[in-house]
Amino acid sequence: MSDARPHLSPAQQAWRRFRRHRPAIVSAWFLATLLLLVLLWPVCLRVLGTHFAGLHSPNQLSDAQFSPPNAAHWFGTDLHGRDVFSRVLYGARISLLVGVVGALVSLVIGVLWGAIAGYTGGRTDAVMMRFVDVLYSLPTIIFVIVLLTTLGQVIKHSHWVQSSPALEGNLRVVLLFVGLGAVSWLTMARIVRGQVLSLRTRPFVEASRALGAKPHWILARHIIPNIFGIAITYLALTMPAIILYESFLSYLGLGVQPPMASWGTLVAEGVTQINPIRIYWWLIAFPGAVLVSTLLALNFLGDGLRDAWDVKNRP
């Protein structure tokens, strides 16, 4: 009668299922490699000597304008003779950072909003979720742009930036985190609320309430841990959406400002060089390809997590 298999915690079971999802594993390796490359590239530039650094430093101007991909410049060079490969790797820092932090911001807002609405119920729930409905039917793009342009102006004229102008670029990145997180939490809030609604009637939560536990204790102790799987899955799926949004905003010129670059600004620079006489395809194709593969990998990762935590089949 005895079961030969050892008892596994839900997290261990999820890990087992995740390992069987081959695209997700390949994606995880791809992302890890990309991250390593992004982190190690500055070190390479320093270690491999001045000649190498002179060729590849992302802000190093040179006479080799618009040279197509070759042995020295793997992704070619741009208008100012800068190495596109280096620029893509430096752009990755911004794009990935905004993706991760923006998704975390949306996670925090979404989980708190959904958990509070679902747990409190009643009129609070109704008001909070109608608010989400209304935000859903506003074009988010308007919201983001108005927020970013006006707060961008505020940053520009604030006394911090007036005293040290170098700060402006960094503050704009922080603004992107907050702005993108602030518009990407709606789906998360809806899903979390649905989960909390079903969780709060479960026996172990009722038992805890019967024992006199306070709502914030129940939320922190029982509800939040139980929506961890779903939250982590949607975190992985929100990340590509936010990276995409950031590159779109940077493409519009609302994101990071030069000389900082993200994948969006790199593609945008390539687009400005479109002309009927000469075709500089590498300016768009390489940043675009790295962007697309990252989004693809994150989506596969999200799929793998969804299968691992069995999100769909839960009540």
Added chain:
Amino acid sequence: MYFVRRILFAVPLLLVISLLAFMLVKAMPGGPFDRERAHASPEVERNLRAAYHLDEPGWKQYLRYLGLLWERSPDGSLHHVSGGLLNGDFGKSTKYRNHTVNDIIAQGLPVSLLLGAVAFGFAMGLGLPIGFWTAAKRGRWEDYIGSFFTILVVCIPAFVIAPMLILGFALKWRLLPVGLWETPWHVILPSAGLGMMFVGKIARIFREGMLQAAQSEFVTAARAKGLSEYALLLRHAVRIGVLPVVSYAGPMLADLLTGSFVIESIFQIPGIGVFLVNSSLNLDAPLIVGLALLYAMLLIVLNLAVDFAYTLLDPRVKYE
């Protein structure tokens, strides 16, 4: 009855949306005339602000915008201020000063509608067959290849695919024209660039829906009757399997029809997608609110159409 109530509910929703968009713009520091190329003299700016009633308190501006403002004439009698949203007047743009918002919408919307409709047709025409095919061949190599293609396409943003289409089809091979909006040939590349991502989304949603429908009991019953797999899917599963596609198609069509900034600016098309972004950049309140309302109205109508289509497709669905 259900649909009547839904339509009635749309009115307060639109009011809330207009109020939110209005408040959002007003809450932001700075005004619509801060970014003029040459800064206006205080005198001129005061006159401009007065002409657009920006010197009034916010609530009064909003009531004037709605067309619910009554003012006292010099002789003491109340009279209704003409214009306003309730009379179908979206007001004047604060940036494009020779144009009313109605003008801008009337000029740009037909272009965006055409572009969006063709892109929608492209997404459906390619997405549905791919979705059906991958569902029918589930678990086989055709499914893996098709599914990889669809997820890949979902991950390619419009601002990457559109320039590549221009470089390839217009500049390198010189097959299709770009940069104008005259012949039907000019419509092909922009709508392909716009619809490409949705091909993948539609195909993925349709595949999922078909697989779910294929597990329901009436399909098992039909299989027991000895129907072939294709006939089974085509005759029985499709009606249910297409439902998720229908509910996704509503919001998607609203997105497509209100234009795309990226596609319109890369291909230099005079649609309203460009105005959606530019109005937000310029803090052009009447234009922002007008376009937000247009989008919301489209969304509400299309979601209603989705629900109506449900009752036609699935006899089990009934709205109280």
